[in-house]
Amino acid sequence: MILKGKGYHTVNLAAVQDRGGITVRNLDKSYGRHEVLKNISFALKAGDSLIIKGPSGCGKSTLLRILAGLEIPDAGEVWLDSRVVSAPGHYELPWLRGIGMVFQAPTLWPHMTVAENITYPIMNWPRDKRKARLAGLLNMLEIADKEASFPDEISGGQARRVALARAFAARPRFMLLDEPLTNLNYDLKLHLLEHIKMEVERNKSTMIYVTHDSEEAGYISSNILRFEEINQTSRIED
Amino acid sequence: MQSSRLGQSFTGFAVLAFLILCLGPALALIQDIGGVAGGNVALLTSRQLVVLANSVIYALVSALGAITAGWFIALFIWNRPGFMAQIIKLLLIIMLPMPAFIHAAGWRAAWRFINDVTGYNFSGQGWAAAVVITIMAFLPIAVGAAWLGLQAVNKDLIGVGRICRSDLQVLSEIILPLSAPFLAAGAAIISVLSLLDYTIPSLCQVNVYALEIFADFSAVNNPGRSFLLALPLIIVNTVIAAGILLSLRNAGISGVKNPLNQTRFWWPFWFWVLPVLGAVTTVVQAGVPFITLLLTALSGETLWRQYGFAGEMAYSIAVAVGVGVIAVLLAYPIAKALNQAAGGLGRFLWLLVLLPLLMPAPVFGIGLIRLGMWIPGIYGSDLMPIMAGLARFLPLAVLIIWAGLKRMDNSLIEAGRVLQSKPGHSFFRVELPLLTPVLLTSFLLLFVLAFGELGASLLVMPPGRSTLTITIYNYLHYGASGSVSVMCLSIALLSCLVWVGGLKSLELGRRVK
Numbered sequence: 001m002i003l004k005g006k007g008y009h010t011v012n013l014a015a016v017q018d019r020g021g022i023t024v025r026n027l028d029k030s031y032g033r034h035e036v037l038k039n040i041s042f043a044l045k046a047g048d049s050l051i052i053k054g055p056s057g058c059g060k061s062t063l064l065r066i067l068a069g070l071e072i073p074d075a076g077e078v079w080l081d082s083r084v085v086s087a088p089g090h091y092e093l094p095w096l097r098g099i100g101m102v103f104q105a106p107t108l109w110p111h112m113t114v115a116e117n118i119t120y121p122i123m124n125w126p127r128d129k130r131k132a133r134l135a136g137l138l139n140m141l142e143i144a145d146k147e148a149s150f151p152d153e154i155s156g157g158q159a160r161r162v163a164l165a166r167a168f169a170a171r172p173r174f175m176l177l178d179e180p181l182t183n184l185n186y187d188l189k190l191h192l193l194e195h196i197k198m199e200v201e202r203n204k205s206t207m208i209y210v211t212h213d214s215e216e217a218g219y220i221s222s223n224i225l226r227f228e229e230i231n232q233t234s235r236i237e238d
Numbered sequence: 239m240q241s242s243r244l245g246q247s248f249t250g251f252a253v254l255a256f257l258i259l260c261l262g263p264a265l266a267l268i269q270d271i272g273g274v275a276g277g278n279v280a281l282l283t284s285r286q287l288v289v290l291a292n293s294v295i296y297a298l299v300s301a302l303g304a305i306t307a308g309w310f311i312a313l314f315i316w317n318r319p320g321f322m323a324q325i326i327k328l329l330l331i332i333m334l335p336m337p338a339f340i341h342a343a344g345w346r347a348a349w350r351f352i353n354d355v356t357g358y359n360f361s362g363q364g365w366a367a368a369v370v371i372t373i374m375a376f377l378p379i380a381v382g383a384a385w386l387g388l389q390a391v392n393k394d395l396i397g398v399g400r401i402c403r404s405d406l407q408v409l410s411e412i413i414l415p416l417s418a419p420f421l422a423a424g425a426a427i428i429s430v431l432s433l434l435d436y437t438i439p440s441l442c443q444v445n446v447y448a449l450e451i452f453a454d455f456s457a458v459n460n461p462g463r464s465f466l467l468a469l470p471l472i473i474v475n476t477v478i479a480a481g482i483l484l485s486l487r488n489a490g491i492s493g494v495k496n497p498l499n500q501t502r503f504w505w506p507f508w509f510w511v512l513p514v515l516g517a518v519t520t521v522v523q524a525g526v527p528f529i530t531l532l533l534t535a536l537s538g539e540t541l542w543r544q545y546g547f548a549g550e551m552a553y554s555i556a557v558a559v560g561v562g563v564i565a566v567l568l569a570y571p572i573a574k575a576l577n578q579a580a581g582g583l584g585r586f587l588w589l590l591v592l593l594p595l596l597m598p599a600p601v602f603g604i605g606l607i608r609l610g611m612w613i614p615g616i617y618g619s620d621l622m623p624i625m626a627g628l629a630r631f632l633p634l635a636v637l638i639i640w641a642g643l644k645r646m647d648n649s650l651i652e653a654g655r656v657l658q659s660k661p662g663h664s665f666f667r668v669e670l671p672l673l674t675p676v677l678l679t680s681f682l683l684l685f686v687l688a689f690g691e692l693g694a695s696l697l698v699m700p701p702g703r704s705t706l707t708i709t710i711y712n713y714l715h716y717g718a719s720g721s722v723s724v725m726c727l728s729i730a731l732l733s734c735l736v737w738v739g740g741l742k743s744l745e746l747g748r749r750v751k
Contacts, residue, residue: 070397072501093504094400101401107394111415120411121402170402 020046020081021206022067022174027076029062036062037073042225046081046173049200049207051217054227060210061104064176067208068101069094080174100172100205102180106159108151114138114162115147121170137165140195157188164192168199175200175207181216193219249571256572256636259628260594263605270462270608282470286450290470293447296365296439297432300372305425307373308380310516315381316388317503317513326517329524331741332734334378335683336527337690337707339437341375343714343726344527346441347534368442374523375438376428381520383424387417405503426482430475434598437692441714447471452600452693461604468601475596527730535723547706547725554689554705555732557620561627561688562681568628569635569680570673576636577643594633599693602629606698622698623705627688634687635680642676682740686733 022044029037036059044050052060065071067078069085069092078086080099085092100121108117115134122130138144141161146154154162164180177196181189197220200207209220217224282290311330315323349362361367391413399408436449448471455464572591579587594602606625610617616625654668670677692707699708706725713722 065397068397068401070400070501091501093405094397094501095403095405097401099401101398103394103398105394107392107398109395109399109412109416120399123403166398166402 021048022208023077023079024063024067025077025079027063027066027078028074029059029066029071030074037066040076044206044208044223046206047204049209049221049223051221051224052208052210052227053212053214053217053224058227060227061178064101064178064208064210067174068099068176069097098170098173099176100167100170100174101176102163102167102178104179104182106151106156106163108159108162108166110151112150113147114143114149114151114154117151117162118165118169121166121172133169137169140199141165141192157184160184161192164196168203171203172205175205175209177207177209179210179212181211181213189216190219196220245571249575252568252571253575255568256632257590258609259625260632261590262609263602263629264465264594264597266605266608266612267461267465267468267601270460271466282467286447286467289445289450290447290474292365292445293433293471294474296369296372296444296446297429300369300376300432301425301428303369303373304376304380304428305384305421307516307519308377308382308424309384309421310513311377311381311520312384312388314513314517315385322517326520328738329520330378330381332738333524334382335686335690335733335737336375336730337437337692337733338372338375338435339441339692339707339711339714340527340531340690340726340730342371342438342441343710343722344530345371345374346714347530347723348526351530351533363443365442365444368439368444371438371442372432372435374526376431377520377523379428379431380424383420383427384417387420387424388413390420391416406505406509409503409505423482426478429478430596433471433475433478434693436599437711448598448600448693451598452603452697455600455604455697461608464604465601468598471598472596472601479592479596527726531723531727531730535720535727547709547721547728550704550706550709550725551728553703554707557623557627557695557705558685558689560624561631562685564624565628565632565635565684566639566677566681569632569639570677572636573639573643576640591633591636594629599630599691600697602626603694603697605629606694610698618700620700620703622700623691623695623703626694626698627684627691630691630694631684631687635684638680638683639673639676642673642679646672678740682737686737689733690729 024043025041027037027040028035040059040063042050052063054060062071066073066086067080072091073086075088076086077084080097083092084090085097108114109120112120115138118137119130119134122133125133134147135144138147141164143154143158143161143165146158146162151159151162160180167175167177180196181192184192193216196209199205207220209217211217211220311326315326345367346362349360349367352358353360395416396408396413399412403411433446434448436446436452439446440449451464451467451471454467455461576584576587576591603626606622606629607617610619610622616622650672651664651669654664658664658667689705690707691705692711695705696708696711699705706729710722710725710729713725
């Protein structure tokens with residue numbers, strides 16, 4: 001894990017981006033006059049995991065949305081696996097980036113069943129492969145009996161599992177998790193953390209995980225990026 | 239305590255006035271049903287059935303066309319927030335309160351102009367013309383409904399879809415189904431409005447059921463019979479309204495205000511053509527009435543020489559101001575009661591408020607004549623057109639103010655009540671200033687609607703008086719194009735000035751605060 005921010009020495013980001021993974025260079029993002037991200041740079045090797053911590057409103061979610069292609073930075077570049085996906089005058093569409101993402105809320109589509117939600121990213125797979133993947137995920141996350149239920153018919157904890165299953169479904173190269181286990185009880189959190197770690201390792205995904213919870217963070221990775229006010233004093237903890 | 243008692247008395251008075259004005263006309267007609275000779279309209283004649291069926295088909299086709307066009311226009315604004323989107327939005331806001339017959343007059347002038355230029359003899363009459371003009375007239379409502387639908391979809395639900403599938407798939411598989419209740423509600427509202435309006439069809443020489451009621455009363459002068467004739471239309475409208483309420487009850491409104499705080503959608507070129515065409519339609523929709531009316535007005539005598547309608551103009555403004563002021567005063571306590579009522583009482587109040595919106599305009603006109611005969615000093619007075627405007631549009635004022643109350647943070651009002659130094663202080667220093675924008679919006683909308691009202695006031699106008707709208711409608715049938723154009727332009731410009739000017743000053747006022 002390599003970080004460049006204000007007050008940090010410059011590192012050879014090119015060397016990292018050649019090996020794949022996620023590279024972010026001099027990223028700026030403002031909403032009107034409010035600066036959210038300022039001069040953010042870091043590189044994460046393929047298959048590595050990174051925890052992002054920081055107070056509310058410091059730009060953690062915005063960073064993930066930029067990586068996913070849901071927002072365009074004002075300046076800077078984003079590289080995924082040796083290809084630039086966002087740079088001045090260049091932008092790759094979100095669905096072409098090979099990303100799985102879990103938002104702070106489960107964000108399940110209310111007009112689709114649990115099964116339809118999970119298989120949405122893999123609708124272009126052959127039917128039998130798709131069914132097998134669905135069954136595997138439902139069993140792994142212990143929600144097989146909810147396959148035909150709609151989101152308003154399942155509990156909050158089950159909704160979180162469905163959101164995780166949907167993000168994992170296509171075995172994405174990159175996983176972006178934005179406080180995916182907030183408000184869950186300790187046992188369930190631990191249980192799901194195990195599955196997240198297992199699935200990420202199995203798929204060899206590169207993962208960025210945003211959380212406030214130190215225990216959760218410690219369980220996932222020792223690479224921790226601490227976001228502070230307007231990122232100028234970002235520091236790394238490993 | 240004193241102010242509370244005063245408030246309760248005023249609410250009681252307002253509800254009573256609402257019942258007399260908005261439901262009284264229909265009740266007066268029900269009382270007359272007994273006098274219908276032989277009950278020969280209890281069952282519709284086959285001709286009337288055909289007219290009713292034609293009207294329903296015409297309304298549904300118009301609504302479908304308007305909501306489809308509206309959806310693409312809303313997509314254009316939603317996905318391309320920039321200068322063009324701002325222009326489109328402004329045009330739609332300007333055109334929102336424009337009376338339907340002004341569109342009809344504008345399009346008739348356009349067809350004449352095209353015929354003159356091309357030598358082609360396009361009549362501009364018939365069902366197709368009526369549908370096109372109706373779509374244009376109700377386009378702002380359609381865009382509004384589609385826009386609300388798009389706004390209501392949670393941005394993260396869209397975002398997570400965009401990570402998985404192409405933007406076009408996300409649009410059809412996620413955004414469209416989630417915003418469908420709003421589209422359905424918008425289409426239903428336009429259906430009801432199309433069923434109630436007879437100005438466009440009558441100017442396009444097609445017969446619709448709303449006109450049938452008016453024509454029957456003019457021919458037979460039997461109020462009870464008119465009400466019986468109106469009943470099928472009220473029933474059809476009630477069914478559609480129930481559909482609206484059901485649609486909106488099932489709508490998953492997330493309350494996310496700006497879903498497009500994200501990258502623009504990428505759609506293939508063939509698809510992009512549709513929103514762009516929608517945007518062009520908006521420009522045509524607003525441009526045709528203004529440009530063609532202006533051209534027609536200028537083609538004859540000069541504007542000021544043609545303009546001999548100052549009396550009608552002054553009378554129309556006086557009626558519209560009267561309707562606007564009285565409506566706001568009455569609607570506020572009713573909206574408050576509606577906001578507080580729950581359970582069975584709440585549902586009953588909602589029914590009372592919505593019912594008048596489903597009745598055709600001639601029912602109000604005919605019913606008010608009946609009421610006017612019972613109450614001394616009313617019939618033939620200048621109160622009649624004001625009552626007609628109130629009867630038709632007071633429920634709208636109630637709904638606007640209710641929406642304002644619903645959005646307001648109730649704790650601000652409660653804090654004002656707890657901390658007030660004297661009775662009524664909280665009302666004037668907290669409640670009223672917070673509600674000023676919504677009260678003013680309500681006044682502005684009612685002013686422009688009453689200014690263009692035709693269906694009910696046509697029947698209740700005192701002798702020797704006429705509003706600009708009635709004069710235009712009469713002239714339109716005689717084909718006096720130059721004069722009509724001047725009068726239509728006057729209405730259009732005044733409506734724009736009052737509506738947009740008022741909304742703009744509200745915006746400035748909010749900024750100053």
